[in-house]
Amino acid sequence: MTETVYINGEYLAKENAKISIFDRGFIFGDGVYEVVPILNGRMADRQYFLDRLRISLDKLQINFCFSDADLISILNKLIKINRLKEGIVYLQITRGIAERDFIFPNDTTPSIVAFVMDIPIIDTKDSAEGISVVSTTDLRWKRRDIKSINLLGQCLAKQDAHSRNAKEGWMVEDGYITEGVSSSAYIVKDRRIITRPLSNRILPGVRRRTLLEMQSSEGFEIEERLFTLQEAISADEAFITSATQIVVPVTHLDGRPLGDGTPGAITKKLRQIYINKLIRETCD
Structure with a gap:
């Protein structure tokens, strides 16, 4: 398995992965995540995880414009690049980069981060x-x-x-x-x-x-x-x-x-x- 991650539209080597220190996920923990199991190189129970992700985003009032199809395409490509057969894919979405303020900013673009882990799921x-x-x-x-x-x-x-x-x-x-x-x-x-x-x-x-x-x-x-x-x-x-x-x-x-x-x-x-x-x- 290779070690490629996804950050805001780019697939990068793990050691080159960087995100702004002003991201609200880093400053406030202002974001949501999902962990989806991978079996046979495919996401399992995929739609249920995406449904829960949407609910969490809505409850935090994070305006996220990507469709489920967009996310599935991103994650499937990440799984394929890393040649992962069994393990997990971690997906995190934050409110994005802004000046430090407790009040939600109006003009931020959410940050999207994803990576995979090669861990056993079936036989443990x-x-x-x-x-x-x-x-x-x-x-x-x-x-x-x-x-x-x-x-x-x-x-x-x-x-x-x-x-x-x-x-x-x-x-x-x-x-x-x-x-x-x-x-x-x-x-x-x-x-x-x-x-x-x-x-x-x-x-x-x-x-x-x-x-x-x-x-x-x-x-x-x-x-x-x-x-x-x-x-x-x-x-x-x-x-x-x-x-x-x-x-x-x-x-x-x-x-x-x-x-x-x-x-x-x-x-x-x-x-x-x-x-x-x-x-x-x-x-x-």
Whole structure:
């Protein structure tokens, strides 16, 4: 794989990539992003990621004139240039370059940055063995439904989890799990899958959306409701979903095993169902 990035209309070698220090993404974190998985050299669940990108741009009042077709063309070319078969493409759009002022400028052109990463999506150690998760205080702002590039709260939470030898943190607010630091959170109790309902307190995950759409045809049921940390600790099994990990079992929470401490049967089934879907989608 080569290392070419995209910045504002140009495909550049990584070492030549530069952007203005006055970009509002750099100064204020004033922008949004998406991470799209790549399988067989093609974007998976592409339209759902683009839909969420549009929603985030609208909520931040960023005037972005590129069409979905424009973005798809940019990203497909980037994937092809880098000869990427499996991994992710990262896309970031900021409000653009302006004098430092909290008030939105009227005449800026949004900045577009994209790059790819060659990482495994299908066969990973975490998906086979499961991961350990710890609970951590949710320190984020109140518009978590926007996929903002301002991720300091998540960085603090992920660092807390890392310092406690865990792969992921489940953030807790008012006694309830909100979501994972970089994932959506689910527990399984009495064969029922439970996840938090959408609101401004969590990100509308693409994997979450797809699982909800698949539940009737694939014979499983997801209940959308709040669940406490104690409920999670006593769950039969648990898992996370994200763009880069699809479905990954959670085997331990705060040092306690969930079920027998190995990946649960329902989680393994869901992962295989989702992988089969993505393979069909990217091989057509």
